[in-house]
Amino acid sequence: MIKIISINLLVFFALVGATEFLLPLTDEAYYQFLTKFSSPVPAGGSTPLARDDRRAELPNYRNIEWAGKHFDEYHQTSSSYRSYVGWQHDPFNSETINLVGPYNERITTHAKSSDESSPSVYFFGGSTTWGVGANDASTIPSLYSLQTGHLARNLGGLGWRPRQGINRLIDVYEAGDRPDYVIFYNGVNHIDHCRTGQKPVQHSREQQIQERMKGADPSYGISTIMSTHRNWANKLQRMLSRQVGEKTPPYDCHTNAAKAEAVAYSLIDEWKISKALAEAHGAKFAAILQPVAYLSKTRLDHLQLEEDLGLQYKTVYPIVQKLMADIPWAYDATSVLDAEEYFYIDFCHLSPQGNKIIANYLAEIIGQM
Numbered sequence: 208m209i210k211i212i213s214i215n216l217l218v219f220f221a222l223v224g225a226t227e228f229l230l231p232l233t234d235e236a237y238y239q240f241l242t243k244f245s246s247p248v249p250a251g252g253s254t255p256l257a258r259d260d261r262r263a264e265l266p267n268y269r270n271i272e273w274a275g276k277h278f279d280e281y282h283q284t285s286s287s288y289r290s291y292v293g294w295q296h297d298p299f300n301s302e303t304i305n306l307v308g309p310y311n312e313r314i315t316t317h318a319k320s321s322d323e324s325s326p327s328v329y330f331f332g333g334s335t336t337w338g339v340g341a342n343d344a345s346t347i348p349s350l351y352s353l354q355t356g357h358l359a360r361n362l363g364g365l366g367w368r369p370r371q372g373i374n375r376l377i378d379v380y381e382a383g384d385r386p387d388y389v390i391f392y393n394g395v396n397h398i399d400h401c402r403t404g405q406k407p408v409q410h411s412r413e414q415q416i417q418e419r420m421k422g423a424d425p426s427y428g429i430s431t432i433m434s435t436h437r438n439w440a441n442k443l444q445r446m447l448s449r450q451v452g453e454k455t456p457p458y459d460c461h462t463n464a465a466k467a468e469a470v471a472y473s474l475i476d477e478w479k480i481s482k483a484l485a486e487a488h489g490a491k492f493a494a495i496l497q498p499v500a501y502l503s504k505t506r507l508d509h510l511q512l513e514e515d516l517g518l519q520y521k522t523v524y525p526i527v528q529k530l531m532a533d534i535p536w537a538y539d540a541t542s543v544l545d546a547e548e549y550f551y552i553d554f555c556h557l558s559p560q561g562n563k564i565i566a567n568y569l570a571e572i573i574g575q576m
Contacts, residue, residue: 276303321357357573456515493573
């Protein structure tokens with residue numbers, strides 16, 4: 208009897224050990240499969256996978272020879288987790304994208320007239336500031352510098368919101384830098400708070416990180432051993448939910464007025480905090496509500512935009528615009544691209560023609576500050 212119990216226990220622990228070893232390998236294989244072989248994601252709120260990214264073929268890039276190479280290089284970049292800002296790019300050097308310096312920031316092409324005595328302008332924002340769809344010389348900060356002769360610095364990050372910009376600005380000041388102007392170019396990524404189940408104080412990875420960290424105690428106990436199994440149980444539950452037809456709307460600001468207001472107010476509040484921080488260190492500050500394809504009167508016949516995402520901008524942006532009306536340092540750029548031309552390469556990113564118009568707009572604003 209004791210022998211049978213011992214054999215059963217041995218088999219049990221052997222199975223647990225085997226799954227603990229194999230499930231992480233399966234997890235990685237599953238991720239690699241999604242990365243290489245999944246079907247194209249919808250144009251709109253998502254970034255296409257490398258093999259599906261055909262944005263270089265859009266009419267925006269007619270006669271721009273580096274376009275195809277840029278998107279190839281863009282998909283070769285990588286990011287690592289960094290305290291207080293989340294995901295930050297790793298160092299990278301190529302023909303169209305170069306990431307250097309203490310924060311692996313996008314290099315800025317400066318005007319030949321720029322020198323250390325020129326005014327310094329630091330730009331904070333998301334991937335539109337960083338320059339998806341643009342080579343180093345045609346990002347918004349580079350085009351601004353080329354026009355004004357000012358020293359521009361590109362401190363944008365993929366998916367970044369004002370909160371991450373605030374933390375990066377703190378990093379800048381703690382490093383001893385003192386820019387003359389601080390510009391926050393935001394709005395697009397803030398609408399990510401409209402995801403169903405997400406609050407204005409959360410980011411989209413919070414639940415995922417919480418699930419992955421459950422049981423990750425330094426003392427290697429049973430909770431740690433079972434964490435891998437819990438993760439796969441959660442995945443299986445989500446897969447089964449999709450199979451049986453349970454559908455949750457991806458966004459809910461257009462049906463939840465209170466949430467839409469909270470998202471709008473949080474953007475304004477974070478701008479106010481950014482302004483206070485900048486001015487406390489001797490800089491002039493401006494916040495820009497960036498344009499988005501859903502609200503621009505421009506050529507969009509080359510794009511397929513996600514309708515659900517568009518409803519969020521059409522709901523939240525008007526609230527933000529109303530709140531901005533009495534704020535002299537906040538500028539509404541949503542109509543700056545209203546022209547019969549191809550500027551957008553997806554729902555928010557711009558080709559060089561659009562970036563040039565934005566840079567000119569910013570030059571006018573900063574020139575009056």
